[in-house]
Amino acid sequence: MIERYFATCPRGLEQVLAAELAALGGQSIEPVDGGVAFAGDQALCYAANLESRVASRVLWQVGQARYRSEHDLFDAARALPWPRLFDVGHTIRVNVSAIRSPVKSLDFVTLRVKDAVCDVFREQRGSRPDVDTQAPDVRIHAFLTRDEAVFYLDTSGDALFKRGWRAAGGDAPLRENLASGILRLTGWAPPTPLFDPMCGSGTFLVEAAMMALDVAPGLDRPFGFERLAGYDAGLWRTLRDKARARRRQLNRLPIYGSDKSGAVLGMARENLATLGLTDAVELKQMDVLDGGPPAAGGILVMNPPYGERLGGTDELAAFYPRLGDVLKQRYAGWTAYILTSDLNLARLIGLKATKRTPLYNGALECRLFEYRLVAGSLRRRKSAPADG
Numbered sequence: 001m002i003e004r005y006f007a008t009c010p011r012g013l014e015q016v017l018a019a020e021l022a023a024l025g026g027q028s029i030e031p032v033d034g035g036v037a038f039a040g041d042q043a044l045c046y047a048a049n050l051e052s053r054v055a056s057r058v059l060w061q062v063g064q065a066r067y068r069s070e071h072d073l074f075d076a077a078r079a080l081p082w083p084r085l086f087d088v089g090h091t092i093r094v095n096v097s098a099i100r101s102p103v104k105s106l107d108f109v110t111l112r113v114k115d116a117v118c119d120v121f122r123e124q125r126g127s128r129p130d131v132d133t134q135a136p137d138v139r140i141h142a143f144l145t146r147d148e149a150v151f152y153l154d155t156s157g158d159a160l161f162k163r164g165w166r167a168a169g170g171d172a173p174l175r176e177n178l179a180s181g182i183l184r185l186t187g188w189a190p191p192t193p194l195f196d197p198m199c200g201s202g203t204f205l206v207e208a209a210m211m212a213l214d215v216a217p218g219l220d221r222p223f224g225f226e227r228l229a230g231y232d233a234g235l236w237r238t239l240r241d242k243a244r245a246r247r248r249q250l251n252r253l254p255i256y257g258s259d260k261s262g263a264v265l266g267m268a269r270e271n272l273a274t275l276g277l278t279d280a281v282e283l284k285q286m287d288v289l290d291g292g293p294p295a296a297g298g299i300l301v302m303n304p305p306y307g308e309r310l311g312g313t314d315e316l317a318a319f320y321p322r323l324g325d326v327l328k329q330r331y332a333g334w335t336a337y338i339l340t341s342d343l344n345l346a347r348l349i350g351l352k353a354t355k356r357t358p359l360y361n362g363a364l365e366c367r368l369f370e371y372r373l374v375a376g377s378l379r380r381r382k383s384a385p386a387d388g
């Protein structure tokens with residue numbers, strides 16, 4: 001049976017997610033701000049959860065209604081067949097989000113939707129599900145626009161960027177799905193070398209290694225759909241076993257990471273070890289301003305510390321021009337991608353960006369700057385005065 005779904009993702013990655021869903025066989029794919037609507041059968045829903053590197057959640061649309069007031073929203077939720085969708089023994093949590101909705105309080109709507117769900121259960125089953133806002137079995141989402149409400153059941157459970165490989169955090173680790181989306185935007189694929197010289201806990205490195213080895217990101221975690229009515233355990237096992245069997249076995253990958261902090265590198269090492277990738281990725285303790293590249297050319301990707309973490313604007317103002325010089329002088333043949341929320345970087349780094357992509361790291365507006373570091377461009381610049 002064909003159902004409607006909505007996959008959420010970090011803003012700026014909608015097209016990347018749409019391409020992923022199309023490759024998985026999604027139909028009626030429609031990217032909008034913050035996610036992608038699509039249609040498909042239950043197998044596609046499982047596959048999207050298992051395979052998408054960019055989605056944050058996959059929501060299953062279970063109802064839709066026009067509304068004008070909080071009261072209409074209560075009635076709309078009350079009209080849905082909740083007891084046919086999940087068991088009364090499961091705990092629930094309701095989330096409501098809205099764009100241009102006339103309702104005064106989303107907290108109040110959340111409470112009313114929860115009341116409506118519980119009323120339906122009490123009426124049809126004689127008891128109601130308990131609420132657990134921390135670790136619910138079943139998450140119900142309502143999304144409100146100006147005059148329309150859409151109700152969803154979350155088929156993911158924990159957000160999909162929680163892959164299960166992160167043993168250690170580090171200093172402001174990137175979300176796994178944002179890192180993967182950035183890797184897709186760079187167009188990187190082996191055998192091209194990939195280098196993160198500020199690798200922190202190793203998010204880019206681990207996600208890149210998973211891509212290179214064709215490891216499905218959702219192989220080792222539970223999903224919300226396992227708690228929904230109609231869960232097909234056999235279908236899920238088949239999909240997961242197939243994905244597991246596909247993993248490539250390579251001892252070495254052209255993936256390199258470094259960081260100036262030895263302690264942080266220890267975390268990257270721990271994270272790589274969770275997936276058995278300790279020997280596949282080369283790590284080195286190095287200050288990006290001191291060392292050089294691990295290969296003659298490739299893709300460099302990094303997210304430098306934000307202003308406050310580097311110790312203030314002065315330090316940052318000194319760091320970026322030096323980073324720009326290092327890239328210019330030592331990284332000819334590389335294309336560098338730098339993710340930052342600091343839009344001053346563009347001015348301070350002293351290089352001409354060949355592309356700027358707006359991306360959101362949670363609520364934080366960032367840019368992914370692309371710099372093509374061509375050997376000739378440096379020479380041209382140096383000889384420019386003589387050329388007249």
Ligand SMILES: C[S@@+](CC[C@H](N)C(=O)[O-])C[C@H]1O[C@@H](n2cnc3c(N)ncnc32)[C@H](O)[C@@H]1O
Binds near residue numbers: 172175261288304
């Ligand atoms: C924002 S964190 C990167 C987080 C990483 N992408 C992750 O997901 O864990 C920035 C990292 O840059 C490192 N760093 C700061 N200055 C550096 C320098 N001059 N050379 C190399 N690494 C540096 C810090 O130790 C920190 O781990």
